[in-house]
Amino acid sequence: MTTLDAPTRTQRIHAAFQRAADQGRAAFIPFMTAGYPDQDRFPAVAAELLARADLMEIGIPFSDPLGDGPTIQRAGEQAIRAGTSTRRTLEFVRQLRPTTDVPLLIMTYINPVYAVGPEEFMRLAAEVGVDGLILPDLPPDQDDEIRELATRHGLALTFLIAPTSTPARVKLVTEACTGFVYAVSVTGVTGAREGNALGEVPALVQLARQHTQLPVAVGFGVKDAATARAVAQGAGADGVVVGSAFIAALEHGQPLGPLADEILSGCGK
Numbered sequence: 592m593t594t595l596d597a598p599t600r601t602q603r604i605h606a607a608f609q610r611a612a613d614q615g616r617a618a619f620i621p622f623m624t625a626g627y628p629d630q631d632r633f634p635a636v637a638a639e640l641l642a643r644a645d646l647m648e649i650g651i652p653f654s655d656p657l658g659d660g661p662t663i664q665r666a667g668e669q670a671i672r673a674g675t676s677t678r679r680t681l682e683f684v685r686q687l688r689p690t691t692d693v694p695l696l697i698m699t700y701i702n703p704v705y706a707v708g709p710e711e712f713m714r715l716a717a718e719v720g721v722d723g724l725i726l727p728d729l730p731p732d733q734d735d736e737i738r739e740l741a742t743r744h745g746l747a748l749t750f751l752i753a754p755t756s757t758p759a760r761v762k763l764v765t766e767a768c769t770g771f772v773y774a775v776s777v778t779g780v781t782g783a784r785e786g787n788a789l790g791e792v793p794a795l796v797q798l799a800r801q802h803t804q805l806p807v808a809v810g811f812g813v814k815d816a817a818t819a820r821a822v823a824q825g826a827g828a829d830g831v832v833v834g835s836a837f838i839a840a841l842e843h844g845q846p847l848g849p850l851a852d853e854i855l856s857g858c859g860k
């Protein structure tokens with residue numbers, strides 16, 4: 592496949608948010624751990640989500656996932672046991688890329704990037720057709736090399752802000768993003784929580800908007816139409832990220848399509 596240049600990949604991400612906005616809803620951004628439940632079944636799982644997704648996050652399974660709640664940790668452990676490595680994750684993207692125009696975002700801790708080597712990782716990610724990277728544990732002011740390499744290879748970058756981020760931190764992180772901004776709705780780990788409490792998320796989204804024109808997506812704890820609505824309408828997010836709920840559904844032998852449709856119905860503004 593042809594290598595897209597920097598503006599094209601970033602534009603594909605922005606266009607996906609814009610299309611959703613034009614349809615009067617927040618973008619639906621499912622997350623799935625690469626190679627889960629196993630290497631044979633992952634492509635069909637991804638396809639079921641991609642059929643409804645505006646953008647999709649694919650997680651590199653990692654042995655020491657500080658921000659992952661128990662559900663995503665279990666998925667990561669199982670995917671690693673089933674043989675999914677960082678390189679295998681990128682090969683899954685190569686396999687999915689011709690099947691969809693949905694922007695594909697790699698979610699990864701920074702260690703796997705260093706394990707492959709930043710230059711090689713970025714080169715390969717661009718080659719297989721990754722559009723952007725979400726880097727939850729990279730403080731954007733502490734690694735110019737990663738940012739510079741990603742930019743050189745045309746990959747959009749997303750970093751995370753949280754309710755605990757100071758206003759100065761929100762400004763710095765937001766201004767370092769090039770794809771979209773990821774606001775996590777709680778301090779802590781991924782996974783479904785009880786209730787629909789939004790806490791400081793609306794204020795966090797507003798604060799980010801003071802520093803950027805980029806879309807602001809919100810994730811952590813969305814699991815049904817009501818929680819999606821709380822994020823899309825209540826917090827005014829441009830995108831809704833959902834991970835643990837899909838992994839939990841697979842653990843219970845439930846199909847993903849109906850749950851994805853339900854969550855999508857809550858993304859309307």
Ligand SMILES: O=P(O)(O)OC[C@@H](O)[C@@H](O)c1c[nH]c2ccccc12
Pocket residue numbers: 622648650658659663698727780781782783810811812813832833834835836
């Ligand atoms: O699982 P949840 O609560 O639906 O939240 C999305 C989240 O899983 C996904 O974006 C993600 C997976 N691993 C992460 C690590 C840090 C931040 C975010 C993530």
